[in-house]
Amino acid sequence: MNLLKSAxxxxxxxxxxxxxxxxxxxxxxxTFGAGFAMDAFVxxxxxxxxxxxxxxxxxxxxxxVPVLGEYRARKGEEATKALVDRVTGALGVALLVATAxxxxxxxxxxxxxxWGFARDADKFDLTVQLLRICFPYIFxxxxxxxxxxxxxxxxxxxxxxxxxxxxxxxxxxxxxxxAPYFDRPIVALAWAVFAGGILQLAFQVPFLARIRMLPxxxxxxxxxxxxxxxxxxxxxxxxVSVAQVSLVINTQIASLLGNGPVSWLYYADRLMEFxxxxxGVALGTVLLPSLVKHHQGGNGEAYxxxxxxxxxxxxxxxxxxxxGLAMTAVPLVATLFWHGxxxxxxxxxxxxxxxxYAAGLLGxxxxxxxxxxxYARQDxxxxxxVAIATLVVTQVANAALVPWLRHAGLAAAISVGACxxxxxxxxxxxxxxxxxxxxxxxxxxxxxxxxxxxxxxVIWYGMGSEMSWFAMTAGPRAAKLAALxxxxxxxxxxxxxxxxxxxxxxxxxxx
Numbered sequence: 001m002n003l004l005k006s007a008x009x010x011x012x013x014x015x016x017x018x019x020x021x022x023x024x025x026x027x028x029x030x031t032f033g034a035g036f037a038m039d040a041f042v043x044x045x046x047x048x049x050x051x052x053x054x055x056x057x058x059x060x061x062x063x064x065v066p067v068l069g070e071y072r073a074r075k076g077e078e079a080t081k082a083l084v085d086r087v088t089g090a091l092g093v094a095l096l097v098a099t100a101x102x103x104x105x106x107x108x109x110x111x112x113x114x115w116g117f118a119r120d121a122d123k124f125d126l127t128v129q130l131l132r133i134c135f136p137y138i139f140x141x142x143x144x145x146x147x148x149x150x151x152x153x154x155x156x157x158x159x160x161x162x163x164x165x166x167x168x169x170x171x172x173x174x175x176x177x178x179a180p181y182f183d184r185p186i187v188a189l190a191w192a193v194f195a196g197g198i199l200q201l202a203f204q205v206p207f208l209a210r211i212r213m214l215p216x217x218x219x220x221x222x223x224x225x226x227x228x229x230x231x232x233x234x235x236x237x238x239x240v241s242v243a244q245v246s247l248v249i250n251t252q253i254a255s256l257l258g259n260g261p262v263s264w265l266y267y268a269d270r271l272m273e274f275x276x277x278x279x280g281v282a283l284g285t286v287l288l289p290s291l292v293k294h295h296q297g298g299n300g301e302a303y304x305x306x307x308x309x310x311x312x313x314x315x316x317x318x319x320x321x322x323x324g325l326a327m328t329a330v331p332l333v334a335t336l337f338w339h340g341x342x343x344x345x346x347x348x349x350x351x352x353x354x355x356x357y358a359a360g361l362l363g364x365x366x367x368x369x370x371x372x373x374x375y376a377r378q379d380x381x382x383x384x385x386v387a388i389a390t391l392v393v394t395q396v397a398n399a400a401l402v403p404w405l406r407h408a409g410l411a412a413a414i415s416v417g418a419c420x421x422x423x424x425x426x427x428x429x430x431x432x433x434x435x436x437x438x439x440x441x442x443x444x445x446x447x448x449x450x451x452x453x454x455x456x457x458v459i460w461y462g463m464g465s466e467m468s469w470f471a472m473t474a475g476p477r478a479a480k481l482a483a484l485x486x487x488x489x490x491x492x493x494x495x496x497x498x499x500x501x502x503x504x505x506x507x508x509x510x511x
Contacts, residue, residue, distance in 0.1 A: 011018040018274045020168035022336055025270050028189070030340030032072050033148075037186040039262040040123055043114045043251060045193060048102070050140040058218065060142070061090065063232035065149045066378050067225060069292040071218035072153060081213060084150060088215035090226050091146060095139045102135040112260075116255030126184065133190035140197030147204035150213050153289055159207045166203055167196035232380055240360040243460030246394050246417065250410045253402060260349065261407035267337055268353035268411060272361060275321035277364050283310050287369065291376035300434065303376075307429070308438045310369045316448060316501075318365045320492045321454055326358040327459045328484060330466040335481045344470060352408035360415020366422035371428055382428055451495035460489040 032038040064087065071080040102109060106128045110117065117124045148160030174192035180186035206369040208214040220226065258288035287310050294303035325332070327352040338347050371383050401409030429435040462484050469477060 029342040089217035114255035135198040149366040166199040170196035224266040322361040356411035360418040363419035363422040370425040455492040
């Protein structure tokens with residue numbers, strides 16, 4: 001299996017997801033803007049998303065995938081299928097309970113997540129209504145992530161990577177065709193979340209059947225594999241919870257800053273997640289199963305080389321993404337969102353948050369590469385300890401930056417925490433001896449820096465003044481942005497080619 005091709009295929013599917021996501025967010029900006037109703041929906045949707053990271057991509061995935069890989073390598077298909085059935089049964093029961101509690105206790109959940117909304121009874125009640133519709137999403141998307149973990153372990157990456165497209169399609173369809181039929185059009189978005197969860201889960205079923213791993217849920221909480229996963233989940237849940245506590249605190253602070261900040265941060269976060277998804281999610285997805293294989297096989301040298309490959313590829317691709325987001329923030333936000341209810345003031349407020357997020361983009365993506373290195377060794381405690389320290393660092397940064405930068409200070413604090421997180425994980429991985437950097441890092445970083453300098457120059461001279469982007473109509477603005485992105489990419493990769501980089505140097509085959 002060629003890891004670069006696998007990562008590229010995941011990136012292509014993720015790109016499709018991000019493109020439809022941008023269509024979705026542009027439509028939401030035109031229709032709902034960045035005020036009262038959109039703030040309510042963002043908070044309502046964020047809550048099941050936080051739980052998704054606990055039940056799905058977070059603690060559960062970190063514990064499940066390494067154990068699943070071990071079962072497949074050492075115990076055979078029959079034992080692996082039995083593990084899948086029992087894990088599905090246990091996870092399903094936990095999700096049903098969590099969903100029921102969330103729907104019943106929605107007012108308490110909203111108050112705990114955004115108490116600033118309680119000052120406006122209508123806004124608070126709307127958020128509660130939206131949350132009750134959105135909450136079952138956690139059930140469907142967590143089982144979808146379970147299916148994705150199984151498929152990835154079998155080397156099938158495209159289907160799980162494509163699945164988020166269906167949520168975006170649901171959003172677009174409900175916003176265009178269903179919203180006018182609701183007394184409060186924003187309620188259509190909550191039903192889009194509900195329907196999108198069902199679509200994503202249903203899409204995975206044929207692919208699981210093809211590899212004969214379609215689960216038949218069985219309730220057996222005393223199964224050895226289930227118990228092992230639960231034991232691994234305990235510290236992982238703490239680590240994920242710490243990260244979510246930071247997000248909840250940020251939402252609380254943003255809710256106290258009036259109408260708009262929650263939405264500005266949401267739109268900036270969506271732009272930041274474009275490269276984060278294309279690079280971090282893709283590389284983390286393809287790396288984890290191979291790292292598990294090397295660890296289980298006792299091949300420490302191959303493990304270290306693979307991790308080094310992932311880190312170099314991350315720096316090579318994430319650094320220009322960060323520079324590009326920061327320098328073209330106004331053109332990006334104006335082109336994508338400056339329509340309808342989204343005002344020029346909203347553009348500049350979103351720009352401030354996006355620049356602050358961009359400062360930590362490299363750290364955010366590096367965490368997605370380094371953390372799987374620990375998970376593959378079934379060492380979840382170390383990332384948890386780092387996450388706890390990161391929470392403290394992030395909140396100290398909030399205290400220092402929010403009074404000065406307002407909502408952008410929240411984004412800047414996330415960036416500070418991400419860089420701290422990545423730096424400490426790298427240090428601990430080095431100290432453990434599991435990772436030994438390959439020769440040539442100094443020359444590699446110097447060449448990337450030269451390419452970034454050339455790229456920045458092209459953006460600086462090609463972009464012009466920020467205000468000039470408001471003088472253009474939508475078509476010319478989009479055409480100029482496309483030319484600017486193409487020109488800066490050509491400058492970056494052209495410079496890399498001139499200093500000796502070749503695509504084949506980053507190709508990597510794994511059994």
